[in-house]
Amino acid sequence: MIRLVAACAMLVVSLAVARAADAPRRIVSINLCTDQLVLTLADADQIAGLSPYSRDASQSWLAKEARAFPKMSGGAEDALVAEPDLVLAGRYTRLATRQLLKAKGVPVAEFDVARSIDDAKEQIRRMAALVGHPERAEPHIARIDAALARAHAAASRTHPRVLAVSRRGWVFGGESLTTSLLGAAGLANAAGDMGLAHGGFASLEAIVMARPDFILVTNVRDRPQDQGEALLVHPALQKLYPLARRMVIPERLTTCGGPMLAEALDSLAAQVSAVETSKATPAFSR
Amino acid sequence: MATLALIAVTAVLAVLSLGAGPVALSPDTVTAALFGAGTEPQRIIVQEIRLPRAVLALAIGAILGLSGAALQGLLRNPLASPALFGAPQAAAFGAVVVIATGLADALSFALPVAAIAAAFASVFVLLAVAGRNANLLILILAGLALSALAGAGTALAVNLAPNPYAALEITFWLLGSLEDRSFQHVALALPFILAGAAILLANRNALRTLSLGEEAAQSLGVDVGRLRLAVIAGVALGVGGAVAVSGTIGFIGLVAPHLARPLIGHDPARLLLPSAAIGAALLLAADIAVRLIPATTDIKVGVLTAIIGVPFFLYLIVRDRRALTGGLS
Numbered sequence: 103m104i105r106l107v108a109a110c111a112m113l114v115v116s117l118a119v120a121r122a123a124d125a126p127r128r129i130v131s132i133n134l135c136t137d138q139l140v141l142t143l144a145d146a147d148q149i150a151g152l153s154p155y156s157r158d159a160s161q162s163w164l165a166k167e168a169r170a171f172p173k174m175s176g177g178a179e180d181a182l183v184a185e186p187d188l189v190l191a192g193r194y195t196r197l198a199t200r201q202l203l204k205a206k207g208v209p210v211a212e213f214d215v216a217r218s219i220d221d222a223k224e225q226i227r228r229m230a231a232l233v234g235h236p237e238r239a240e241p242h243i244a245r246i247d248a249a250l251a252r253a254h255a256a257a258s259r260t261h262p263r264v265l266a267v268s269r270r271g272w273v274f275g276g277e278s279l280t281t282s283l284l285g286a287a288g289l290a291n292a293a294g295d296m297g298l299a300h301g302g303f304a305s306l307e308a309i310v311m312a313r314p315d316f317i318l319v320t321n322v323r324d325r326p327q328d329q330g331e332a333l334l335v336h337p338a339l340q341k342l343y344p345l346a347r348r349m350v351i352p353e354r355l356t357t358c359g360g361p362m363l364a365e366a367l368d369s370l371a372a373q374v375s376a377v378e379t380s381k382a383t384p385a386f387s388r
Numbered sequence: 389m390a391t392l393a394l395i396a397v398t399a400v401l402a403v404l405s406l407g408a409g410p411v412a413l414s415p416d417t418v419t420a421a422l423f424g425a426g427t428e429p430q431r432i433i434v435q436e437i438r439l440p441r442a443v444l445a446l447a448i449g450a451i452l453g454l455s456g457a458a459l460q461g462l463l464r465n466p467l468a469s470p471a472l473f474g475a476p477q478a479a480a481f482g483a484v485v486v487i488a489t490g491l492a493d494a495l496s497f498a499l500p501v502a503a504i505a506a507a508f509a510s511v512f513v514l515l516a517v518a519g520r521n522a523n524l525l526i527l528i529l530a531g532l533a534l535s536a537l538a539g540a541g542t543a544l545a546v547n548l549a550p551n552p553y554a555a556l557e558i559t560f561w562l563l564g565s566l567e568d569r570s571f572q573h574v575a576l577a578l579p580f581i582l583a584g585a586a587i588l589l590a591n592r593n594a595l596r597t598l599s600l601g602e603e604a605a606q607s608l609g610v611d612v613g614r615l616r617l618a619v620i621a622g623v624a625l626g627v628g629g630a631v632a633v634s635g636t637i638g639f640i641g642l643v644a645p646h647l648a649r650p651l652i653g654h655d656p657a658r659l660l661l662p663s664a665a666i667g668a669a670l671l672l673a674a675d676i677a678v679r680l681i682p683a684t685t686d687i688k689v690g691v692l693t694a695i696i697g698v699p700f701f702l703y704l705i706v707r708d709r710r711a712l713t714g715g716l717s
Contacts, residue, residue: 271568330556341432
């Protein structure tokens, strides 16, 4: 009941706001990252469906909001049935689905993987224009810029080396959102030292040998859910990187480029400040 | 004598495996780090990454070789092996179901327990299907069916779990790997592997008597039904414990006894230990090889054992073609 009232309220509000006349009315998103952007920028009545991972709180920043909309398979079938006038997709995923949709005459907008904070801002602008609300982009961008300024102010003076490592030892390399975030907080991405400038799988041995000052992980679960996650609780890593040497930013803040980056930046800046003031964890001597 | 030589070879391989890895360390450095000298990263690499890996390769290779020799003795058939009968695949299925249903995490004792239960069930079903006088055709067909079912079940369970990294995790369970294991994994697997090995070795005299034929063995006081159950339990314990930390690694159990026979002879009892040593040596060698072969992503050790094991299996079939044709008809 409450949800219904809320939905009605949203509808009234959204109808009240002017929208470009040729704006799409039935948008289907088949990509987790476009989910976040469309949820942020479009009116609720414009969204006809979201991707399968849209409600997964570990990856999707707006998982709760996504529950109000149909969850699609991510494939072409239910996307076609929804009769969309715009399908949002990632540039590197679901190639066959995109081709099929295009062949059926459905307009498909493809979004690149955001590789920097600037990319992310650009994507916010593009999505806002696509959904017929170009004016909605700037407040979100301003929020990211404000967070950037706060991060710069809190940025580390000592530039410790940080390795962003996720399950199975995947390391985020040079041109990535993670590098961009680290740089904003005055941290150096250690991936380059390991010969993984473009990212890749690092063996546990290589990580231990490169010995970054901190590792950046997406959670601090000590009960791994599969063998891929078990790597992050390997005693070798636990010994060199106790909690004080781990920075944590949840996956849902760094997987995609979008308005959630403001939150990611604030979280990283807070952790850098905590480390700088405590001085309990000096850089490893090398 | 031959057994001692095999154990020596295995020990040498175990030491060599401490020297192999993505980070190049000289033999001196490795030795120093093993005994607590060297820098902290070097010590961690040798003591906490390479040592548990070597221990696991040793233990898992040995139990696979031992299980193969015991099964070949029990069925009086040189083509028997745990992997061919679907035991590791079933064990992987058991472990995956426990993780996928959220009953346990990836480092819990529930994992080997579930793997062992599933391995026991699969070997039990197989032998029940094959009947007393194990007909090779039926054994192989039933084994094929069971391993296909278990493999599909594993993939399905990973898919149904809310795991966005399903594809990667499925490969791990189906292909097997020892990469970046820790002593937590050793603690998880070793007790079960030791228990399984103890059961199999304790029944070696019964296996020898059984080689005279089932009726002769009965008349000599061997309870064949009990022996059968004991071997299944030993294989399930060992293979289940192993698979829970390594995924399925195939063909070691098939190949090892065959390499042991020319050295030892055909006595099933005397074959057990040398087969274990050869199994350990094979897995250690394969696990060293996957670290030395240059590749952008790690090669799974199960891939290598299959690449070596399957041609060997085909060779066995060609060699014994005449005898097999007789047995199959």
